[in-house]
Amino acid sequence: MSPLWMVRRIGFYVLVAVVMAFFAVPMLWLASAPFDSRPGLGLRWPDWTLDNVTATFDHPYALTSLVNSLVLCVIATVVTTVLAALAAYALSRVRIPGRDLLLYLLLLLSSVVTGTAAMVPIFVMMLQLGLINSQFGTALVIAGGMLPAAIFILKDFMDAVPRSYEESARVFGASPRQVLAHVVLPVARPGVATIFVWAFVNAWGNFLLPFLLLRDVGAQPAAVLLRTLYDEGGSANLTVIPVFSLLYSIPVVVLYLFVNRRYGFRFHGGIKS
Amino acid sequence: MAGITARGLSTVYPGGVRAVDELDLEVTDGELFALLGPSGCGKTTLLRTIAGLESASEGTVSIGSRDVTRLPPGDRRVAMVFQDYALFPHMTVAENIAYPLKVRGAARSVRDETAARTAAGLSLDGLLERRPGQLSGGQQQRAALARAVAASAEVLLLDEPLSNLDARLRLEARTFLKKLQRELALTTVFVTHDQAEALALADRIAVMDAGRIRQIGTPREVFQRPADTFVANFIGSTPMNLVPRDAEIIGVRPEYLAPAPSGLFTGTVSIVENLGVTSLVTLDCGVGYVVPEDDEPAVGTTVTVDAPPARVLRYDRETGLLVR
Numbered sequence: 001m002s003p004l005w006m007v008r009r010i011g012f013y014v015l016v017a018v019v020m021a022f023f024a025v026p027m028l029w030l031a032s033a034p035f036d037s038r039p040g041l042g043l044r045w046p047d048w049t050l051d052n053v054t055a056t057f058d059h060p061y062a063l064t065s066l067v068n069s070l071v072l073c074v075i076a077t078v079v080t081t082v083l084a085a086l087a088a089y090a091l092s093r094v095r096i097p098g099r100d101l102l103l104y105l106l107l108l109l110s111s112v113v114t115g116t117a118a119m120v121p122i123f124v125m126m127l128q129l130g131l132i133n134s135q136f137g138t139a140l141v142i143a144g145g146m147l148p149a150a151i152f153i154l155k156d157f158m159d160a161v162p163r164s165y166e167e168s169a170r171v172f173g174a175s176p177r178q179v180l181a182h183v184v185l186p187v188a189r190p191g192v193a194t195i196f197v198w199a200f201v202n203a204w205g206n207f208l209l210p211f212l213l214l215r216d217v218g219a220q221p222a223a224v225l226l227r228t229l230y231d232e233g234g235s236a237n238l239t240v241i242p243v244f245s246l247l248y249s250i251p252v253v254v255l256y257l258f259v260n261r262r263y264g265f266r267f268h269g270g271i272k273s
Numbered sequence: 274m275a276g277i278t279a280r281g282l283s284t285v286y287p288g289g290v291r292a293v294d295e296l297d298l299e300v301t302d303g304e305l306f307a308l309l310g311p312s313g314c315g316k317t318t319l320l321r322t323i324a325g326l327e328s329a330s331e332g333t334v335s336i337g338s339r340d341v342t343r344l345p346p347g348d349r350r351v352a353m354v355f356q357d358y359a360l361f362p363h364m365t366v367a368e369n370i371a372y373p374l375k376v377r378g379a380a381r382s383v384r385d386e387t388a389a390r391t392a393a394g395l396s397l398d399g400l401l402e403r404r405p406g407q408l409s410g411g412q413q414q415r416a417a418l419a420r421a422v423a424a425s426a427e428v429l430l431l432d433e434p435l436s437n438l439d440a441r442l443r444l445e446a447r448t449f450l451k452k453l454q455r456e457l458a459l460t461t462v463f464v465t466h467d468q469a470e471a472l473a474l475a476d477r478i479a480v481m482d483a484g485r486i487r488q489i490g491t492p493r494e495v496f497q498r499p500a501d502t503f504v505a506n507f508i509g510s511t512p513m514n515l516v517p518r519d520a521e522i523i524g525v526r527p528e529y530l531a532p533a534p535s536g537l538f539t540g541t542v543s544i545v546e547n548l549g550v551t552s553l554v555t556l557d558c559g560v561g562y563v564v565p566e567d568d569e570p571a572v573g574t575t576v577t578v579d580a581p582p583a584r585v586l587r588y589d590r591e592t593g594l595l596v597r
Contacts, residue, residue, distance in 0.1 A: 095287075167326050168359035172373040172424055173347030182375075186363040 030249065033242035040238065056243040061217055061225055066247055068135065068214075069204060069221035075139035076203040080146045081196045087147075088154035089184060092161075103152055110148035119212060126213055138213045142203050150195045157191025158184065193263035201252050222248045275337025275427045276302045276460055277323060282332035283484075284315075284322045292318035294484035295332065300477075303458045305451065307475035309465055311507065315484040316464045320430050323462065324353050336428055347376075352421035353430040356437065358413050360405035366392065366416050367401040373424035391423045392416075395453070411442050418450075422457065429454075431463035435470060447474055468508045472496060480504045498586065499524070502593040505586070511553055514538075514560045515588070521596060522588040527553060529584040530562035532570075536579025545569050 025043055033039040034053065036046035056062050091099060122141060123132075131137030161184050169179045185192065207223045214220050217228070222244070229237045229244065277300040284293040292315040300306045308316040321327045323334055325346035333342045341349045352373070360369050368375075370391050371384035379387075392401055395415045405413055414434065421429055434450060435443045451474055454461050465471050471478045472492040479489045480503075488500035499505035502522060505513045511527045516538065525537065540556030552569045554576070555561045562578050570576055587596045 162357065162359065164355040164357050164359040165361060167346075168353065168355055169361075169372070169376070170326070171324055171346045171351060171353045172376050172420075174376045175347075178376060182372075183361055187361070189363070 030242070030246055033238075034246045036242075039242050052239050052243045055239045056247070059240050059244075061220070061228075062240060062244055062247075064218060065220055065222045065225035068219060069223065069248075070251070071135050072139050072142070072210065072221050073200050073203040075136060076142040076146070077196060077199040079140065079143040080150050080199040080203075081192060083143070084147055084150035084154050084195055085185065085188075085192055087151045088158045089180065091151065092155050092158035103155065106148040107152050110145060116208070119208070122209075123212055131213070133214055133216045133219050135214070135219060138210055139203075141213065142206055142209055143199075145209070146199050146202055150199060153198075154188070154191050154195055157188040161187045190263050193259045197255055197259050200255055204252055275339075276300050276304070277428060277462065278333075278335040279319075279323070280333045280335075282319075282322065282334060283330045284318050284327050285330040286318075291484050292327075293322060296484070296486055298479060298486065298489075300460060300462055302460055304460055305454045305474060305476045306460075306462045307465060307471035307478040308462060308481060309468060309471040309478050309507075310481035312466060314481045316466075316481050317432055318484075319481070320353075320432055320462060320464050323428070324351050324430050325349050326353075350427045351430055352424040352426035352428070354414075354417045354421050354432065354434060356433040358405075358417035358437070360413060360417055360420070362405055365402050365404060366397060366408070369405065369416060370397075370401075370419045370423050372420060387423055388419075391419045395419045395422070410438050411446060414438060414446060415449075418453065422453075427460065429457075429459050429461040431461065433465060434463055435465070436467070443470075450474065469510055472508070480507060482507075497584075498595065500595050502588050505588070511548075511561060511563065514562075516558075516560060517590060520590050522590055522593070524586040524588055525580045525584060527561040527563045529580040530560070530578040531564075531580070532562075532576055533579035534577065536577050537585065539575065539577040541575050542570050542572050545572060 029041075029043050032043065032046045035048050035050070036044070037049040037051065039046075039052065091103065096102075126132055126137055126141070129137070165183050165187065166179050169183050174182060205223060207227075210221050211224045211227075214224065217225070226241070226244065226248070229241050231237045277298070279296055279298040282293055282296045282298070283291060285291050294315070296319065298319075308319060310316045318327055322329050325341065325344060329342050333340055335341060336349060336351065360366075361372070364372065367385065367388040371379075371388040374384045374387055388401060389398075392398055395418060397412065397415055397419060400408060400412060400416075405416065408416060414437070418434075431450075435446055438446055447470065463474070472495075475492060477489060477491055478495050480487045480495060482503055488495055488504045490498075490500075495504065495508055499508055499513070502515055502524070505515060505524050509526055509528075514523075514525050514527060514530070516523045523537065530537075538556065538558060538560045540558035540560060542554055543557045544555040546553040546555070548563070550566050551563045552566065553561050553563055554570060556576060556578075560578065564570070588594060589596050
C-alpha cells in the first residue's frame with residue numbers, strides 16, 4: 001500500500017462520487033420537491049406538505065394526460081411486440097435471398113421514417129387520413145417507428161431457438177400456431193419481454209410525434225403536456241411539475257421491475273440449459 | 274404397429290444435392306433397424322424424410338399400408354427423438370412427456386396420468402417436476418424417449434440416440450434402449466455413424482453411402498460378408514485388410530488372421546497396438562492381424578498369417594463388389 005496507490009484509490013473514489021452525485025441529484029430532487037411547500041430548482045430538505053399533490057390532481061389536464069400516455073403506450077407497445085415477434089420469427093425461419101440486407105435496410109430506414117426528416121410527410125398523410133388528434137393513429141405511427149429495431153433485436157432471439165424444438169413439436173402433430181405458442185415464444189420469452197419494455201419506454205418518452213399529431217390538449221400524453229406547465233408569469237409551474245414528473249416516471253420503473261423479476265432481461269438470444 | 278416401406282425415394286435439397294438417391298428400403302414390423310454410414314451419407318436425411326420433416330422429391334414412403342409421402346409430420350403417426358433430444362426447456366419433464374397429448378387436446382388429468390406412467394416405465398419417477406436443464410445426459414435421453422413413447426406412434430425414429438452421452442453411459446443406454454424396444458415391440462429406425470453401436474443394437478442394418486444403400490442385412494451378415502469394399506472398410510472395430518491381388522481385392526478381417534507356417538500374407542512386424550485383451554499387429558505389407566494378449570511378436574520379426582478359407586472374401590477390383 002504505497003502512498004501513490006492510496007492517492008490513486010482516493011482519486012478514483014472521488015471521481016465515482018462526483019459521477020454518482022451527478023446522477024443522484026435529479027433523483028433526489030424528484031423525491032423531495034413534490035412534497036416541499038416551496039419547491040424550487042435546488043435541492044433541499046423539504047418541509048413536508050401534500051399541497052402540491054392536491055394542486056396537481058386539480059390541474060385540468062395533468063391526470064388526463066397520464067391516462068392518455070398509458071393508452072397511447074399500451075397500443076403502441078402491444079402492436080410493436082406482437083408484430084415484431086411474428087415478423088422476427090418469419091424472417092428467422094424463411095429462406096429468402098437478400099434477407100439480411102432487407103433487415104439492415106429496415107433498421108437504417110427506421111431512424112429516418114419516424115425521425116424529424118419525415119415529420120412533414122407523416123403529418124400530411126395523417127391529416128389526409130383524418131387521424132390527427134387520434135390516439136390510435138398516433139400509436140400506430142409510433143409503433144411503425146419502433147418496429148424495425150424491434151424486429152432486428154427479436155430476430156436474434158428467434159435465431160437462437162433450436163430448430164429441433166420446432167421439428168419435435170411438429171412431429172407430435174403441433175400446428176404452426178401451436179409451435180409458436182407452445183415452443184418458440186416461451187423459449188424466446190426474455191427477448192419478447194425486453195422488446196416489450198423497450199417499446200413501452202420509447203413510446204412513453206416520445207415527444208415529437210404526439211406533439212405534432214395530437215393537437216387537442218385533452219388528447220395529449222404526459223410527455224407533451226409537461227411542456228405547457230407554466231404559471232401566469234410564464235415561468236415553470238413548480239407546484240405541479242415535481243408531482244407530475246414523479247407520477248410520470250413511476251409506470252416505467254414499475255414495468256421494468258415487474259418484467260425484470262418475471263422474465264429477466266437479455267439483449268441477445270441464447271438458451272440456458 | 275406397422276413396417277416402413279420406401280420405394281425409389283429421393284430427397285433433393287435446394288441447390289441440387291441428392292441427399293437420398295432413389296432408395297428402396299423395407300423395415301418390417303417391430304424391427305430395430307439401423308441406418309449406418311459416415312457423415313454426409315444421407316442417413317439423417319432419410320430419417321427426416323420418413324418423419325416428413327424433409328419432403329421426398331421422388332418416390333414414396335409408406336407406413337403400414339398407408340402412403341404417407343405427402344402427409345405432414347404430425348399425421349404420420351411417427352415419433353422422433355432428436356440428437357439434441359429437443360426437450361422444451363421451459364416445460365417440466367412431466368409436461369414434456371405429455372406434450373404429444375397436449376397437442377391432441379387431451380385433458381390435464383389424462384396427461385398427468387400418462388406422464389407418470391410413461392416416466393415410471395423409463396425409471397424417471399421422482400424427476401417429473403424438474404426442468405430438462407436439471408437432468409443428467411442419460412436422464413435427458415430417457416425423458417426424450419419417454420415423450421416419444423407417450424406419443425403412442427406406430428414408428429419410432431431415433432437420430433443418433435447415443436452420441437450425446439459419454440462413453441461409459443453409452444453402453445448402459447444401449448442396453449436400455451434395446452430392452453425398451455423389445456418391450457414395446459415398436460418398429461424403430463435409428464441413425465448412427467458408429468458401426469459398433471449398429472452391430473450391437475440392430476436387428477438389421479442398412480449401410481449407406483452417398484445417398485444410396487450399399488448393403489442391408491443382419492449385423493452378422495454385414496460383418497462377415499460385406500457386400501463391397503466400402504462396407505468392408507466401414508464395419509469392424511479394426512479396419513478390414515483389403516489387399517489388391519491380380520484382378521481381385523482380398524478382404525480378411527484382422528480378427529480372423531492368425532500366424533501359420535504358410536498362408537495368405539507374409540511380412541515383417543512394423544507396429545504393435547494394444548487393444549486390451551488383444552493386440553493389433555501391423556505388418557509392413559499393410560496387413561493387420563489380431564493376437565491374444567502376451568502373444569505379441571517382436572517388432573522386426575517376419576510373420577506369415579493365414580485365415581480359414583470361409584473367412585477370406587474376394588472383391589472385384591473394378592467395381593469393389595463381393596465376388597465370393
